[in-house]
Amino acid sequence: MIVGSVRDGRVGPTVARWFADEARTHxxxxxxxxxxxxxxLPLVIPAPGQFADPETTRIHEALAARIAAADAYVIVTPEYNHTLPAALKNTVDWVYAEWAxxxxxxxxxxGMSGGLRAVEHLRHIVAELHGVTVRESLSFHQVWEAFDGDLPRDREGSAAAAKGMLDxxxxWGRTLRAARLDRPYER
Structure with missing residues (x-):
């Protein structure tokens, strides 16, 4: 699971903690x-054949290894200015082959859209990375009112939506893992 916001005062960790508990329970x-x-990660990506400074290289390699190790992903994202956060897009630009x-x-x-416009943009980006998005998703509209502390106010509905996406x-995770083992995916 990837928490896609890095802003001060962000709600992402609260949403992510709840969803991580749902995934563990699943x-x-x-x-x-x-x-x-x-x-x-810095916003400037080294040109092909050039290398980042040692600290950036360490951060990039550590993140790429964690993303590569997963067979499925959940991105927890807000919507900023009708799209995904810059830090999330930057991460995708730095770490891209691991999603295939x-x-x-x-x-x-x-707010009103519950981040759905960010998700619509992410669906296009994930397709470009050769990833497969699942139709089922979960959104929290007016997130400041949707949570009571660390839990959604609509616990039953939220849990049911989470279970549908997790199922x-x-x-897809098992099916695509078996396919990659049978025949490595070539980009």
């Missing part, structure tokens, strides 16, 4: 939560 996953705040032939689900949050991710 039982089909080993949950690894990646908070992009812990991976401060793997499923991605989305948990979004925000689909298990199916």
């Amino acid at each position: 039982g089909g996953f080993h949950v690894d939560v990646i908070d992009l705040l812990d991976y401060p 032939a793997k499923p991605v689900g989305f948990v979004s949050y925000g 689909r991710l298990v199916w």
Whole structure:
């Protein structure tokens, strides 16, 4: 799971903690939560054949290894200015080959749209990375009112939506892992 916001005062960690607990309860996953705040990649990506400074290289390699290790992903994202956060897009630009032939689900949050416009943009980006997005997603509209502390106010509805997406991710994750083992995916 990837927490896609790095802003001060962000709600992402609250949403991510709740969803990570749902994924653990589901039982089909080993949950690894990646908070992009812990991976401060610069906005300037080295040109082909050039290398980043040692600290950037260390951050990039550590993040790429965690993303590569997963068979499925959930991106937890807000919507900023009708799209995804810059830190999330920057991460995708730094770490891209690791997403190929793997499923991605989305948990979004925000105001009236609940982050759905960010998810729509992410669906296009994931397709470009050769990833597979699942149809089922979960969004929290007016997120500041949707949570009571660390839990959604609509616990039953939120849990049911989470289970639907997690069930689909298990199916796609297992299917695509078997396919990659049978025949490595070539980009």
